[in-house]
Amino acid sequence: MKNLWEQFLIRVFVDNLTLCKYWRCHQLSERSFFVRGRQFHLCARCTGIITGYFLSPLAYFTLGEEVTFYFIICAMIIALDGFTQLWKLRESANILRFVTGLSFGLTFPSFCFVILIKIFHLIKECYGWQ
Numbered sequence: 001m002k003n004l005w006e007q008f009l010i011r012v013f014v015d016n017l018t019l020c021k022y023w024r025c026h027q028l029s030e031r032s033f034f035v036r037g038r039q040f041h042l043c044a045r046c047t048g049i050i051t052g053y054f055l056s057p058l059a060y061f062t063l064g065e066e067v068t069f070y071f072i073i074c075a076m077i078i079a080l081d082g083f084t085q086l087w088k089l090r091e092s093a094n095i096l097r098f099v100t101g102l103s104f105g106l107t108f109p110s111f112c113f114v115i116l117i118k119i120f121h122l123i124k125e126c127y128g129w130q
């Protein structure tokens with residue numbers, strides 16, 4: 001089973017060049033995961049964000065419109081982790097980078113979806129559409 005999981009990770013995050021072609025990332029080795037000695041093309045935080053994007057429909061279908069509240073919390077946490085590291089106040093860990101990225105990635109697309117639906121309803125009310 002571990003072998004299958006490693007094969008999956010290598011196919012998605014190591015051999016897949018589409019990710020690094022369209023997603024800009026610093027790719028620092030000390031901030032990236034490795035599997036079988038091979039570095040992911042994305043750092044731990046970006047790996048979490050991408051993973052969260054793919055799983056984000058789960059967040060929307062379980063949280064509904066409450067996802068906007070969770071997005072604000074997750075955005076504050078990822079900003080806190082990222083900026084305190086950027087300002088050299090502390091050093092984050094790869095697992096923390098991944099988890100903050102994952103929580104952001106899980107909630108951000110759903111947040112955008114909820115906002116777009118609200119804008120659509122506002123426009124619909126303004127023009128009296130049925």
Ligand SMILES: [Zn+2]
Pocket residue numbers: 024025026027042043044045046047
């Ligand atoms: Zn990155």
